[in-house]
Amino acid sequence: MSPGATGPSAPARPLDLPSAAPPTRPEPAIAGAGGSVQPAAQRPQQAQAARPTVQRRPPTRRLEPGDLICPDCGEGNPPTRKFCSRCGASVAEAEVVKARWWQKLRPRKGPKKREAGARPSARKTRKSFPAKIMGVLLGGVGKVVGVLFLIGGIVYGLVPNIRSSVNEEFNSIKSKITNIVSPTYTEIHPADITANSGTKQHGASLAVDGKKNTFWLSYPTTEPILTVTFSSKIDLSRIIVYNGATGDLSPGVPASFVGFARPGVLHLVFPETNKSSDVKLQDDPDQHTYSVSKGSGITRVEIHLPLASLNQPANSQGKKRLIAVTEIEFFKKD
Template sequence: MIVCPSCGSRNEDDEQFCGECGNYLDWDEVQVVEEPAAVAAPAPAASSVAGTAPAPAPAPLAEPAPADPGPRVERAPDAGPSTREVPSPRTTARHQTATDGLPPAPSTASVPAASDDASDPAVAAAAAPDTEQDVAERAAAAERDAEARAAAERAAADQAAAERATAERRAAEREAADRAAAEKAAAQKAARDEEAARQAAADAAAAQQAAEARAAADKAAAEKAAAEREAEIKAAEEKAAQERAARTAAAAALVAPPPPARPAAPVAAQQPAAVRPGTPQAPRKPRPAPKADDAPPAPGDLVCGHCGAGNAPTRKFCRRCGTSLADAPVAQRRSWWSRLWRPDPKAARAAGYRPPRRRRFPTRPVVAIVVIGAIVAAVLAFRPEIDRARISLLDRFQGNTAVNPTQIAASSELPERPAAQIRDGATNLAWSPAVPGDGVGQFVDMAFAQPFRLTRVLVIPGASDVEKDFLEGSSPRVLTLTATTSAGTQQTVDLPLADRVGLQSVATSIDDVVAVRLTISSTYRATPETHVAIAEVEFRGRS
């Protein structure tokens, strides 16, 4: 039997796991075995010779002591088969291997008195040395123990391999299940996406159909509205024509009432005779044309749209042809300047009229001479302003050409901010005087290859066009521009600048410039530690 070290329950020798707690039973643990009770030794024979002491028995040989014999169970003296705990075969074999070939060690147990044990045959037999049979039995037990240990190790290895196979199978099953779940989720997602795409396509098609239907409905409504408007216009025109016809008939009835109707004699029905093609027909009588008025319509008259005759504003029908004057336009009076250049035609003189002789004043020539003289006087009087306007127009349309200097020099400069950076095209590089402070009086000279007309100066004040770098230093408030002309004269212009980042433009008008000096007159945010800076200067003009 094998005792479980965890719960203490007993298990069979061929069991590897405890039946109570499931713990693995190591072969090194103690085994519980049953052994028969000791046979009582025979009583010692009486000494044959009275008075002679029995010979002392040889000292018993002690068995080799195991390394870890484990707990021992006391045996009752009067019990039948008693139980005792012995070391497991593995422990016994290990100790036997270690003690083979060594002389038996003397027993450490207490030896009973010679008078009591000298004549005991059982004690003498136990103290006898091991025989070959005992050695063979121990070797067989060791071999069995080795085989059992090998079998246990193989069983443990098989069990571990089975557990690993089970774990791998379970891992493979979990991986397969996860892969199947992922594939199923991907398939479901693809199906949802396809369904969403199909739904979106259906929605787009429905929206397009709805838009087409709405467009068709709008077009039909527009066509219907246009047809209704046309019908209304046509009905209005017909109604207006009927009203004009009715008014015309009423006016004709008022002017010349028709004669009373005579009873008509019965006339035999006549059929038109056949006319041969090519036979000349009698010409129809032409309709008489209306007579022309002696005078054109006066201003304020109603002009007949049929014959063009003028009518008094109080008339409803034309005095010549009887056409309704409901829509007749009113004759307008011509303007004075129109009558001046094209006078109205005069009324015809009566026969035999002789106008009096008189000299006419030459109005047209005089007026023309006066107008031309006024224009010439105005030109002469405002000639300077006209010249300035002409030059301004030329400067605006032609004076925007960049002019670059050929030489640049400064009164002083910082090593990291030389004067050449004032015209290098980079807005993050600037010129600064060598002395910190407001920089008043510091200047930059620039010379040009050819004379030109300076129309505009572009300046980027400060150390850079980036606001952070601009605010870290100071910038000029007023720059004094001194221009030297080709004749040797100088002109001075102040260029006021704002305290802001970016390009600033100042207009100038200086002819024949060959050199320019920019002098700092005042500064924004000047401190004893900061340097005033100018990032870029550009000159615009025309030759």
């Protein structure tokens, strides 16, 4: 029909809808020779950029005890972090910075840090009535002591007499402490020497003459006793002994250490105090220092040479030999 003709209109055409056919799927695997399955063909994908590698570097902050060291970059992180502040890596298994021994001795600064959810109970934080009383008393005492120290310092600086008295007392206490920690000793020279035994050429006075080439010889028939008297009361604290014989037996004839008996023990008797003490000697001619007990407040000491403690010469063949002592020196504690 022509465009100008009139008549019944043509029926409407249905709308064009998309095809409802199922989407295409990748082709199934194709069985190859021998029954092996070959993968299906796939469309090439876009290449992904390579993940940048993290280089381990020194931390940018000072490490403190408890910090977490990142295992990837080495950055130090506070204990509260879960991820590294520099590279973003997890710090769940990071190394924890440990405190050095001297850091553990320092007092903590600031309030005590507690973890989230940890709160002290009221029973632990509440102080008892006696504790409150002690806190008030000690707090007041501390203030009073501080004020007294301040006043004492001012007086010490302004009053010369008080300053000199304090210095003398301080030096006296310091000297006593020094003598206890590292004592010093002064030699005491006897005023008189007697003995119940001794030869004509080697009498008892040679045992305290201060010489190391002379010696005292006593007979072994009775226990030799050397009595030493001092000019004033002393506190005998130490003796030095040169055991045996040294020097010359007679002019031109040297003495032999092993040729005479030597005392093994000195039995010291203090008649004024009715006390005594024993000193065990070394059996050689060298200088040896021995401590003396119970020798305080004396002016006289008796030195016994017990016959039972003698060290006899090896060639004595059972015979008792003369007993030799080279030198005994006496000391008091300063």
